[in-house]
Amino acid sequence: MDESVYEYVKVERKWQDAWFDAHIEEATKRKGQKFFIHFAYPGVSGYLHVGHMRGFSYCDIIARYKRMSGFDVLFPAGFHASGIPSVGFAKKVQRGDADTIRLLKQNRCSDEFIQRLTDPTEVVKYFSAVYVDNYWKKFGYLIDYSRIMTTISPGYKRFIQWQFHQLHAKHLLIQKPHFAPYCPNCGPVAVDRSETDVSQGGEAEVLEFTVIKFMLPDGKILPAATLRPETIFGVTNMWVNPTVEYSVVDVDDEQWICSSECIEKLSYQFDKVQPTLEKIPGSSLVGKTCRVPMVNRDVPILPGVFADPNVATGIVMSVPAHAPYDWIALVETKKPIAPIKIIDVPGFGENPAKEACDELHVTSQTQTDKLDQATELVYKKEFHTGVLNKLCGPYAGIRVSEIKDTVKNDLLGKDEAAILREFSQPVICRCGRRVVIKKIPDQWFIKYSDPDLTRESKEYARTMAIYPVEYWEELPKILDWFGDRAVIRKGSWLGTEFPYKKDWIIEPISDSTLYPAYYVLSKYVNTKRLPPEEMTDAFFDYVFLGRGTAKNALWREIKDDFDYWYPVNINLGGKEHKTVHFPVYIMNHVAIFPEPKRPRGLFVHWWVTQKGKEKISKSKGGAEPIHEAALTYGVDAMRLYYAHIGSPFVDIEWDAETVTKYKIRIQMLWRLFTHLNRTTDKPDENLDAWLQSTLTRRLHKIHEAYETFDLRVASNETFFEMPRDLQWYVKRGGKNAALVTKYLETWVCLATPITPHLSEELWAFLGHEPFVSTQPFPREATKDVSEYHEVGESLLIHVIDDLSEILKVTNITPKKISIYTAPAWKQQVLRLALDLEDRQLLSMNALMKEVMADPQLKAQAKLVSQYAGKVAGDIKKMTETDRQRYHVKLDEAGYLRQVKAFLEAAFSCPVEVWSADDAAIVDPVQKAKNAVPRRPALYIE
């Protein structure tokens, strides 16, 4: 190999093959202390992109660090194959989705093979192999590949069923009604942004309308749908659309009048819905009156064309004081009806709706954009700062934000209202049918609202190591907020059968909460030593909970493994997991496992986004395919990029140019380290001690950074600061081959977690046997710190800085440089002052007293007192480390004389070093008097 070119593709390949041949990635129980880390396993929904590699890379870096730090490391991985993604992918292949087919072909899939991918389990199989072979192994991750598993294997399903038996036994499975998106043709559908099931409306939210029952004189109900039930006290009239023909429908023994579009919605959400043949034109309702529940007042029915039959019931109650639509409609009808103001809001007067309309110059019902704007304006203000006024009976004086649900619940309790759920925008199924919301009367839930479970989970989360700390603070609030979760569904999804209801499948969030425990088993499953049939509840009870007895030696062996590896030390996942996966991960562990087996830590990382903060989308194929990126930049460059580009807790923008710079740096490091002069063995006491000391400080900082998983600091010190130290050493003329070699060996070890391939290659270059990946991580030895030499070098750097600045400002070419270090008496005064400060006694008086006690200092009292005044002020501003460094008794002139040759070379002119105390001093322009400790006076000719 040409030594000046670092052929990363070959190098990466070579070492990956070597690692996996030697199986250094497999978890073994040898060192007596263990570290269990895993990432939130990925769903199987297509090719991944460079963004996903960020979290995976963090995980491998941490795992490698721990492995080198004396831990047995278990770093397994698996696939979350449950749920909709692989089914969605298979469906796309089936319907010949052009993007999907093109993507597969780009990845060298044959037509024949593509056909196979119409089967979801084939999709899982295919992508599992892609992730392992093309992504994880190509990035050098030391994942224990002998434990790979998926959530749709027979063994895993038994594991999940055991989990649900446990939850059931603990009374954490409950049944109650639930409302879910449903296509009358296709059954349950997922409404989400990826739009796997739906062709339109993936962004839709479910709105919860309160349907308030207004009674007509003939006993029929006019059901007005509203999102603001508390405004019932301000109703002045009703709106029906005069151009619409309404229908009469029997609902739970009542007769409702609503738009015909509404009937279907009602039929999916209410138990007894029976359409009748009776139709009522809107126009014939106009002029009648109906009774407002709760306030028992009769109000007229008026025509309002804005009442949309597609929205909720098609009937609208009118609150002209607080709803801009109602206000404008009322103005247009020219009826002499006075708005009733029921909410007091600072910033608004007698009619907030009118004022908002005036402000936005709304004059007609048809100006829907402006009306929506006005509505939002009024609503937000009223919700946050509004208070119900005296017209609201028992609710008077209470803030809108607090009373909203109370009014609704009171209406519901008196059977004067009902709830109707509806999408905020039309949702269309892939089959073309409009998706509705359907009531499932006896849905099963995991009772995450359980007060004991919530409390215990919160208490436990407090004890966990959670990165970043902001999430540690946020988590208890999320656990409080986290409600019951519907856990089963029926439809074309992959997953485990729910044990208490035939043909229903456990949904994918709920089947991936205890899964790291399964990594202990998967090794035995994959080698066929543990057949699924053997995984009975008794088996799981024994292995995980220590209940019952072992049926055979294998059970004991597996239990030993479990007791060794569990609990998880770090579960690492993207920020999308903050509000769903991590909470249920904790809560299920708390519910089922005793405290010693609950996860010890979480690590949340943010995303890699595309330019403009747009999330890189998995479904769209991703910006930069992984295997191409690996070839273009090199894996080590990408790993370094992820670790160094920013804190793990901010989104980073993928930028090809930036990644290229990291590639160049890897090349540069290779060249730098392979071309170092390691043949001349010429020690230099000062310089060598300085390098050793600096190295020691770096080691300390790097170790600390890794211990808190601060990969940015660790990588910055290793890949930027350390090479710079070494370059300074070389530039200063350092030639101690033994020391340089030792430095290099240390560096290679330090770099290994982040750039393992480069490290292995350098390790071999240095003549060592493989693998550096299994070497111990270097630790500092405090005896190697030499403050004296650090201070000496910093003095030198300071002098160079000052000289440069003078040259820059004066723009002269130096013919000769004179350096004058401070006289001994200044050093003495400074030290006296520092001593006083250490005893917290420093003041001008105290200092002068001390100083005058010395006859030699007293002899030049005037100069001394001038300097002392300045020193006292300076010391007050110093930091602790500054003060410590000033304590070091450095022979400044002596030190600088030793580096004379270096300075002369750097400034290309003769250099003289004088101490202000020198009898023979040459000081033509009287500079020496300005010298102070650590700040020699300078004169350039």
Add this chain to the structure above:
RNA sequence: GCAGGGGUAGCCAAGCUCGGUCAACGGCGACAGACUCAAGAUCUGUUCCUGCAGAGGUUCGGGGGUUCAAAUCCCUUCCCCUGCACCA
């Protein structure tokens, strides 16, 4: 709506927990120099403003406050972003 994150020099991005070492890590870009036939790469230096002696001035979204001292603490205001459940 609920919960959370963020605004730092041309750009990306540290620092903010524990106020002083901060004109503010590091990187990129730009400029100059070295090397080279040249380009690229690499190396050196400069890169807020002013300054012919190592200095001074003005900065960390806006405004106000605490302090000898604030990017860092407090108050207030404007703007941006993210998650929210049957999607993983």
